[in-house]
Amino acid sequence: MTITATWSYPTAIRFGAGRISEIADACASAGITKPLLVTDKGLASLPITQNTLDLLETAGLGRAMFSDVDPNPTEVNADAGIKMFRDGGHDGVVAFGGGSGLDLGKLVAFMAGQTRPIWDFEDIGDWWTRADADAIAPIVAVPTTAGTGSEVGRASVITNSQTHEKKIIFHPKFLPTIVICDPKLTVGMPPAITAGTGMDAFAHCLEAYCSPHYHPMSQGIALEGMRLVKENLPLVYADGTNIDARAHMMSAAAMGATAFQKGLGAIHALSHPIGAVHHTHHGTTNAVVMQQVLLFNKPAIADRLAMAANYLGISGGFDGFYDFVGKINTTLGIPKSLTDLGVKNPDIDVLVTSALKDPSCGGNPIELTRENTRKLLMACL
Numbered sequence: 001m002t003i004t005a006t007w008s009y010p011t012a013i014r015f016g017a018g019r020i021s022e023i024a025d026a027c028a029s030a031g032i033t034k035p036l037l038v039t040d041k042g043l044a045s046l047p048i049t050q051n052t053l054d055l056l057e058t059a060g061l062g063r064a065m066f067s068d069v070d071p072n073p074t075e076v077n078a079d080a081g082i083k084m085f086r087d088g089g090h091d092g093v094v095a096f097g098g099g100s101g102l103d104l105g106k107l108v109a110f111m112a113g114q115t116r117p118i119w120d121f122e123d124i125g126d127w128w129t130r131a132d133a134d135a136i137a138p139i140v141a142v143p144t145t146a147g148t149g150s151e152v153g154r155a156s157v158i159t160n161s162q163t164h165e166k167k168i169i170f171h172p173k174f175l176p177t178i179v180i181c182d183p184k185l186t187v188g189m190p191p192a193i194t195a196g197t198g199m200d201a202f203a204h205c206l207e208a209y210c211s212p213h214y215h216p217m218s219q220g221i222a223l224e225g226m227r228l229v230k231e232n233l234p235l236v237y238a239d240g241t242n243i244d245a246r247a248h249m250m251s252a253a254a255m256g257a258t259a260f261q262k263g264l265g266a267i268h269a270l271s272h273p274i275g276a277v278h279h280t281h282h283g284t285t286n287a288v289v290m291q292q293v294l295l296f297n298k299p300a301i302a303d304r305l306a307m308a309a310n311y312l313g314i315s316g317g318f319d320g321f322y323d324f325v326g327k328i329n330t331t332l333g334i335p336k337s338l339t340d341l342g343v344k345n346p347d348i349d350v351l352v353t354s355a356l357k358d359p360s361c362g363g364n365p366i367e368l369t370r371e372n373t374r375k376l377l378m379a380c381l
Contacts, residue, residue: 032092147197149257200283204256263363
């Protein structure tokens, strides 16, 4: 079976194997005549990136690339990218890669026309209204992993290089104009990255599903997203060339980021500061803390997860769902604890303080306090 579709929710998505060939047409549709391709250091020299630059160059759109992007991108990376965008006279961004490349590419397009500093647009209250919306450059997003779903997100996660805190920068026009989801671009992902990014997609769906906020559309998307991960992540981990399973995982990633408009929770509240301070892989960190967060939230989510378990074909209600998470983590080679992940001698107080300041806290089914967050973090170590 060949999976191909064209969607307009939440934005225009060109989905299917080989559709990277449409990159120049996508730029034209977005009104971009001189794009800057933004990606991360690891992807810059790979064939999938160079082939995309070839397509842009052949179409007369130039061959400009910015790739000074760290795994947890910072405002230092952003400033360098913004300078290149402005100096080169670019009029749009092709955000290319995993979460880091996508997030920084979107931020460059957002910030290139602004006069205020990045942190003035943090996802707090109505701070996003401070931005000059007309000065935001158009974005074409091309994910090369199946995890963050940043290609359909209205925010970027940026690490403050001074405080080592992850900040969420938000504006509705962060949402790319056009997305190209080509599962062939994900075939080269190493198994460990396939696993970590896939569990990131699962965490997005799981936390959105468990969030107490009201958003039935997101609720349904989250439930089906979990099913796609459950059925396809073990397949692509075992055989990275399985294009249909890769396609389903790309769908699940976009679904997770669409669903978490309903909210995230303690998984991400813990993962963000741990990643910022200890430089762990975001999705893998989510997977490591997932079971402990499930136990923490059990009083509030047991019945809801029992319904999800039924839909997913998991017996045993909440306990069966909990056991499933443990089994899939083992299958994917996910470390058993944060210590095993490489979190050594953590400053617990600093991590707890940062976790409680993270916007994800607001979607957790049980209110996070300094005392219970500390216990939860200690249980994950």
